[in-house]
Amino acid sequence: MIRLSAITRLFRMGDQEVRALNGIDLDIASGEYVSIMGPSGSGKSTLLNVIGLLDRPDSGRYELDGTDVTDLSETERARVRREKIGFVFQSFHLVPRLTAAENIELPLMLEGVDPAERKARVDAALDAFDLGDRARHRPPELSGGQRQRVAIARATILRPTALLADEPTGNLDHRIGAEVMALLEGLHHAGTTLIVVTHDRELGARAHRHIAMRDGEIVADEK
Amino acid sequence: MTLRDTLALSFRTVASYRTRSLLIVLAMALGVAAVVVLTALGDGARRYVVGQFSSLGSNLIFVLPGRAETSGGFPGAALGQTPRDLTLEDARFIGRLPQVRRMAPLNVGEAELTYGGRLREVTVLGSTAELLPIRNMRLSQGSFLASGSERSAQIVLGSTLAREFFPDGEAVGRRVRLGDNRFRVSGVLAPQGEAMGFNSDEIAIIPVDYAQEMFNTNSLFRILIEARSRSGIEPAKAAISHLLKQRHEGEEDVTVITQDAILATFDRILRALTLGVAGIAAISLAVAGILVMNVMLVAVAQRTAEIGLLKALGAPAADIRRLFFAEALWLSLAGGAIGYVLGNAGAWAIRLAYPQLPAWPPAWASAAGIATAVATGIIASLLPAARAARLDPVLALSGK
Incomplete structure (x- = not known):
């Protein structure tokens, strides 16, 4: 469902040109569980951003679910992100003013779902992620694990086909991190494509397919 | 994102940054309040002047000897002739015009009023019985000049004069000396105070024939005419001009002005003044607008990561x-509403402090004040909103 061919992404640092992605060819099938590993600056986050349509490649072609999304307008890219992609970030990125329930509700609001249905779906998500008693709490009142659970609930509320996680356990201790990974893997078992970017070898090893990157290139791709 | 959700979400944002929002709202509110209070003052002054002027009478037309305009001049001017007198005879002809309800000729002069050893220089009006209804004057004692009394030596005293000369209050029927003539007091005017800089409490009124004799003149100072109705003012004015032109052998050597025209002039001047102060107050609104822009720019900078998140969640630029x-x-609406309330409270306080000044803020000013607040708020948000929408999602997410 994800097909990248000859993807290049250049960044300019002073008068130097850095190839964050240098001719990436990558196919990821629907329902796969992939880890992307590599040292800092290897381009793994940039790759995730390109897959998630947050970043635009400078050249190459990107097909998502059989349609070419390389040259979509900004508005269309936003729509594709909303419908097909869920992001989970290292630093959670919750809106501090909004309660847990309202944070989870945000994508539904952006999609224009009507309030009654929104409430039902948010309540269901709160139960599914064991956050029922935290619904009215704001992010500062939640623990790290609870925050990431809220973020995952938000990322999956519109049932995206791909879940992209950038160091999802980077800000959590080992035990809580394992819980969060178990949660993400549960979603993978339910059919979601899961792509995890990480430094953590142990974490990366849990995936079914391991991609290693260095200097903007894929140096290993093992199943 | 639906409009309702957009409004609800942004309201929560505004409400959560309490101090900052309050300060902006306050700045906006003060601007709107300034517009409301200053226009209330300006418009109050206008209504006060118009009200004073209207108290002189209604549907009035004034005839003055001589031309107020120099255009063309009258043919006699080159020969060194003075304009023709405006005579009592002219006034009587005007009084017979069908368009005229009432007419009062007027002579003005100064004379010495004496009674029982008291003596005072007073302003003397020479007129007829019709002056009372035309000028909206009232009597507190006795009667006014009787109709057809031109040759009977009657005098009507202003309230201050009556009090000064007759402290016992018994003025009617007394004989006073004015200049070289003796007059019988027929009535006393009710106190009216000053109107348009003319104090009717310190005048004496005598029949016009006596006044002309006393001041040795044939020319009237003025003729006051009351038209039959408001719409009858212009036809009456035309008829009077036509009549006097005929009587003065084709020369237009009098000036006919209407109360409406004078009133309209005052009205225009004071309206312009009100607009002027409203404009000055509106500048403070523009300053508040710049404040809103500044705060919104800070908000965009502060919430960069949040904007990145919204983009990652699939919010199109238009939503952001x-x-x-x-x-x-929200900020400018709240500012406008609070300013409106503050301004009205201020105008109320002014009305309490100066009861004679009808300082009611005009509706247009309140509406314009609030509209300007909202418009400046929205214009001020254009740049920050565009900047937020343009942010690169990857950079924004990392807070850059």
Whole structure:
């Protein structure tokens, strides 16, 4: 469902040109569980951003679910992100003013779902992620694990086909991190494509397919 | 994102930044309040002047000897002739015009009023019985000049004069000396105070024939005419001009002005003044607008990561722009509403302090004040909103 061919992404640092992605060819099938590993600056986050349509490649072609999304307008890219992609970030990125329930509700609001249905779906998500008693709490009142659970609930509320996680356990201790990974893997078992970017070898090893990157290139791709 | 959600979400944002929002709202409110209070003052002054002028009588037309305009001049001017007198005879002809309800000729002069050893220089009006209804004057004692009394030596005293000369209050029927003539006091005017800089409490009124004799003149100072109705003013004015032109052998050597024209002039001047102060007050609104822009720019900078998140969640640029618009809208709406209330409270306080000044803020000013607040708020949010919508999602997410 994800097909990248000859993807290049250049960044300019002073008068130097850095190839964050240098001719990436990558196919990821629907329902796969992939880890992307590599040292800092290897381009793994940039790759995730390109897959998630947050970043635009400078050249190459990107097909998502059989349609070419390389040259979509900004508005269309936003729509594709909303419908097909869920992001989970290292630093959670919750809106501090909004309660847990309202944070989870945000994508539904952006999609224009009507309030009654929104409430039902948010309540269901709160139960599914064991956050029922935290619904009215704001992010500062939640623990790290609870925050990431809220973020995952938000990322999956519109049932995206791909879940992209950038160091999802980077800000959590080992035990809580394992819980969060178990949660993400549960979603993978339910059919979601899961792509995890990480430094953590142990974490990366849990995936079914391991991609290693260095200097903007894929140096290993093992199943 | 629906409009309702956009408004609700931005309202929560505004409400959560309490101190900052309050300060902006206060700045906006003071601007709107300034517009409301200053226009209330300006318009109050206008109504006060118009009210004073209307108290002189209604549907009035004044005839003055001589031309107020120099255009063309009258043919006699080259020969060194003075304009023709405006005579009592002219006045009587005007009084017979069908368009005229009432007419009062007027002579003005100064004379010495004496009674029982008291003596005072007073302003003397020479007129007829009709002056009372035309000028909206009232009597407190006795009667006014009787109709057809031109040759009977009657005098009507202003209230201050009556009090000074007759401290016992018994003025009617007394004989006073004015200049070289003796007059019988027929009535006393009710106190009216000053109107248009003319104090009717310190005048004496005598029949016009006596006045002309006393001041040795044939020319009237003025003729006061009351038209039959408001719409009858212009036809009456035309008829009077035509009549006097005929009587003065084709020369237009009098000036006919209407109360409406004078009133309209005052009205225009004071309206312009009100607009002027409203404009000055509106500048403070523009300053408040710049404040809103500044705060919104800070908000965009502060919430960069949040904007990145919204983009990652699939919010199109238009949604993000609208969210910031809506925030500015809430701030300026709140400022406008609070300013409106503050301004009205201020105008109320002015009315309490100066009861004779009808300082009611005009509706247009309140509406314009609030509209300007909202418009400046929205205009001020254009740039920040566009900046937020343009942010690169990857950079924004990392807070850069």
